[in-house]
Amino acid sequence: AQKITQTQPGMFVQEKEAVTLDCTYDTSDQSYGLFWYKQPSSGEMIFLIYQGSYDEQNATEGRYSLNFQKARKSANLVISASQLGDSAMYFCAMREYYGNNRLAFGKGNQVVVIP
Amino acid sequence: GAVVSQHPSWVICKSGTSVKIECRSLDFQATTMFWYRQFPKQSLMLMATSNEGSKATYEQGVEKDKFLINHASLTLSTLTVTSAHPEDSSFYICSANGAANPYGYTFGSGTRLTVV
Numbered sequence: 001a002q003k004i005t006q007t008q009p010g011m012f013v014q015e016k017e018a019v020t021l022d023c024t025y026d027t028s029d030q031s032y033g034l035f036w037y038k039q040p041s042s043g044e045m046i047f048l049i050y051q052g053s054y055d056e057q058n059a060t061e062g063r064y065s066l067n068f069q070k071a072r073k074s075a076n077l078v079i080s081a082s083q084l085g086d087s088a089m090y091f092c093a094m095r096e097y098y099g100n101n102r103l104a105f106g107k108g109n110q111v112v113v114i115p
Numbered sequence: 116g117a118v119v120s121q122h123p124s125w126v127i128c129k130s131g132t133s134v135k136i137e138c139r140s141l142d143f144q145a146t147t148m149f150w151y152r153q154f155p156k157q158s159l160m161l162m163a164t165s166n167e168g169s170k171a172t173y174e175q176g177v178e179k180d181k182f183l184i185n186h187a188s189l190t191l192s193t194l195t196v197t198s199a200h201p202e203d204s205s206f207y208i209c210s211a212n213g214a215a216n217p218y219g220y221t222f223g224s225g226t227r228l229t230v231v
Contacts, residue, residue, distance in 0.1 A: 033218065043206055045159075045222040091158065095219065100172070101212055102149055103220065105159045 003027065004092050004106035013082045013113050020067070021077040021109045023092035029053075033095040034075040035103065036066065040088040048090075051075055082113045117143045117216045121209055121223025128199055128230055136194045136226045138209035143221075145211035148192035150184060153206040153225075165192055189213075199230040 005024045013019045025034065032053045038046040051059045051066045059066040067076040079086055092106040118141045128134050138148060147166050151159040163179075165171035165186035173179045181203075183195040192211075196203055208225040 035218070035220075037222075043153075043208070043225040043227065045208065045210075045225075047218070047220070047222075050218040100164055101147065101219065102161055102164055103210070104161075107158045110156075 003104045004094055006092055006106035006109050008109050010110035013111060015113055015115050016081055018080045019082055021090050023075045023106060025073050025094050027096055029096050031097045035093040036077045037091045038088045084113050087113045117221040119211045119221045119223040121226060123226055125227040130200055130230055131198055133195055133197045134199055136207055138192050138223045140190045140211050143213045144189035145213045147212035148186055149210040150194050151208050201230045204228055204230045
C-alpha cells in the first residue's frame with residue numbers, strides 16, 4: 001500500500017511567488033518523521049525540511065515551511081518567494097521508526113519556476 | 116557536515132558485465148546504508164538495507180544474486196550489479212544512516228548506469 005501520496009501534476013510557478021506542494025501519508029505508528037527533499041536534474045537529493053510526529057509547531061527552514069496537519073495526515077511543503085533555482089523534483093518521504101528506519105518516498109512533484 | 120561520496124557518478128557498461136558502485140561516508144560512521152534505484156521521472160525505490168558486518172535485507176522483488184551489497188566497514192558500502200542487462204539501466208543512489216547525520220540520512224550523489 002502506498003504510504004506517501006503526492007498527486008499534483010507538474011507545476012509552473014512565477015518567480016517570487018509562493019508554491020504549496022501537497023503530501024499525504026498513511027501510517028498506524030504514533031512515532032514517525034516526515035521529510036521533504038529536492039532533486040534537481042543532477043540527481044542529488046537535497047534535504048529541505050523535517051517534521052517529527054510529536055512536534056507541535058510546524059517546521060520552518062528559511063524559505064521552506066511545512067504545514068503539518070496530523071489529524072488529516074498531511075505534510076504540505078510551502079516554498080515562499082520562488083527562485084529560478086527552485087526548479088526541480090520535490091519528494092515527500094516518511095520514516096517509520098519500526099520499519100528499520102527506512103524512508104518511503106512519494107512519487108514527487110515537478111516544479112518549474114518561470115521568470 | 117556528514118558527507119557520503121558515491122562513485123562512479125556515471126558508468127556505461129556492456130551487457131553481461133558487472134558494475135560496482137561505492138558509497139563511502141567521509142566523516143562519520145554509517146551504521147546503516149540504504150540503496151535505492153530510480154527510473155526516469157519516477158520515485159526512489161528502496162532496493163535493500165545493509166548494516167555493517169551483516170547481510171543485506173532486500174526488498175521484495177529485488178534479486179539478491181543480481182544486486183550484491185557489501186557493507187564490510189562503517190565507512191564503505193558497495194553495490195555490484197552482476198551480469199548487467201539494459202533493463203538494469205537506472206539511477207542508483209545510496210543513503211547512509213549514522214549518528215552524525217541531522218535527522219538521520221545523508222545521500223550520495225547517485226550513479227547513472229547505462230547498459231548497452
